[in-house]
Amino acid sequence: MTPVELRRHLHRHPELSFREEQTARFLSSALDAAGIPNRRIAKTGVLARIEGRGDLSQAVVLRADIDALPIREEADVAWRSEQEGVMHACGHDLHTAVVYGALLRLAADRNFEGTLFGLFQPGEEVNPGGASLVLAENPFDGYTVRAVIGEHVEPTLATGTLGFRGGKYMASNDELRLYLTGKGGHGAMRADHQDTVSAAAQLILRLTGLNTPDRILSIGKVEAPGATNVIPDRVYLEGTMRTFNEEERTASKQEIERLARENDAAYGVQTQVHFTPGYPCVVNNEVLTRRAIELAEQEQIPFRMLPLRPTSEDFGFYGTHYPALFYRLGVGESAGRLHTSTFNPDERAIETGIRFMSLLALKCFES
DSSP states (O other), X not given: OOHHHHHHHHHHSOOOTTOOHHHHHHHHHHHHHTTOOEEXXXXXXXXXXXXXXXXXXXXXXXXXXXXXXXXXXXXXXXXXXXXXXXXXXXXXHHHHHHHXXXXXHHXXXXXXXXXXXXXXXXXXXXXXXXXXXXXXXXTTTTSEEEEEEEEEEETTSOTTOEEEOOEEEEOOOEEEEEEEEOOOEETTOGGGSOOHHHHHHHHHHHHHTTOBTTEEEEEEEEEOOOBTTEEOSEEEEEEEEEESSHHHHHHHHHHHHHHHHHHHHHHTOEEEEEEEEOOOOEEEOHHHHHHHHHHHHHTTOOEEEOOOBOSOOTTHHHHTTSOEEEEEEEOOGGGOOTTSTTOOOOTTHHHHHHHHHHHHHHHHHHO
């Protein structure tokens, strides 16, 4: 099976996060047919292993995410999703095809010293993130992991163009939930109650006032079950917080709690603040980044340097344990926007992705 054929099969049969049973069985079958040993990991993921020669304790890990999104596909392609309301709208099917293709290429001659892992990871799109579940199983114990390598499609880059950024690259992600309670009542009798709605409105303004280039806070959900003449006893808020380093992440949580206390004092309400930890920042190893840039120059593959990106990725978990590199693979502007119903990446990027990832893996083994 070719990488493009594999990608199209996955696109026709997408599965949501942590429900990737068919996907895992299909990938395992494809790897078996290629003679590549593999096993399940994190329940619905697959971990492939190719042994080269020499010191097998030296390892390189190639990672792809395999889950899809709850989006009804509207792209006009022959391999469109056959699962109503589920779609590979973030390119995970293409990521998987690239890693699969790289494994096929490197397994053909096994011309490297060490052990190559192909990690087909479930559940990137939702907390707690499949990466955290993979690491909880300690699959690389006993190995010296030289690099964990991952990529992501990028429609703002021309097809086959790579994108790099050393050091901090993508933001951490924490979910924020706030419960404001007070004594509600008749909207015309304001002196008799605490106005939870006004308190919530002011708190939203104060929270979004925390936004800086390195810290993003947005409230996306507000529930105030009152009426035209009823102030509710309770208002509920949900939002997201993104930062680019752990110190800022901790300090921001403390600042949010402080603002909530001050707002409570001003309005006579009580606010409970809950954080659900998400993904850590994606921080690219500087040595691996330089190595990747040198390889792109050597192979005359076009590339661009990337700005900070406020979206998050559970790939960040790998960088807290091992040297890691996460880069972008251009799929052309005609692909449309990520996470939309018409997203349709240029499949010509797959060959560039395979070629670069294979060569980069070899370069990591050699260094």
